[in-house]
Amino acid sequence: MDSVRSISQDSGLPRLEAHMLWQHVLNVSRARLIAHDTDALAPEAVASFRALQARRLSGEPMAYILGYKEFMGREFEVGPGTLIPRPDTELLVETALDYLQDRLAPLVLDMGTGTGAIAISVALGAPNAKVTATDVSADALAVAQRNAQKLGAEVEFLSGSWYDALVGHSGFDLIVSNPPYIAAGDPHLEQGDVRFEPMLALSDGVDGLSALRTIVQGAGARLKPGAALFLEHGWDQALAVRQLLQQAGFARVASLKDLAGIERVTGGIYNQ
């Protein structure tokens, strides 16, 4: 007799992943799943699980199979056109929320919003802020718009490449971005979950710094004097990003470490 327990044991998947797929198929809580894990299963449920199991065994990320990923304690829809939000990026959101704490009605810009994870988390964490978010990918913007609606966040979404999206928008108090920062040909692009994510979201196709450079160099014209720019970047890019910010007229330039002790976010205050 087929049961959740017997099929999970032979699935080739870690127990937690098998359970997450079963919860998705049967639409039940984990507690209910475990309490009934020896019940007989309908053949249709077994077939549905087998289809998801095959996708997972081929390496497809759990988030794409389930259709969502948790970020800052909320569920964000993800799809093949979006990066899967990473826990590392919570540092950028927390840094932004700290910065916004005592500001009355700040204007905030998130560039390359993907699922909208950063923009929506900032909008919900700083209700006084007016948040604008951009992306060049129409697929990503459609997902971000649905996430904003589902999570009850007010975010203005604009389409276009970096600052080209911002016709008539400037005077921001804060710009944040987690742009594509993996260099072309980096072996990480061939490994794990990343193989399934859109190349546009991962790599600038050049040296890994070109999107960061574009964002830093264009920020001054869109920021108020005394406003801030915070950027997420790769594990070995903090020094280069600090130099870009200093060359572009930013002061109080500093990098912040993620939970693994890696410099992950760099920012500064625009002085000129």
Ligand SMILES: C[S@@+](CC[C@H](N)C(=O)[O-])C[C@H]1O[C@@H](n2cnc3c(N)ncnc32)[C@H](O)[C@@H]1O
């Ligand atoms: C690393 S992903 C970050 C997604 C999201 N902000 C997050 O942290 O989960 C980079 C995003 O930048 C977008 N992007 C790539 N090139 C762009 C461009 N030229 N202009 C605007 N957005 C771009 C991608 O579509 C992708 O959504």
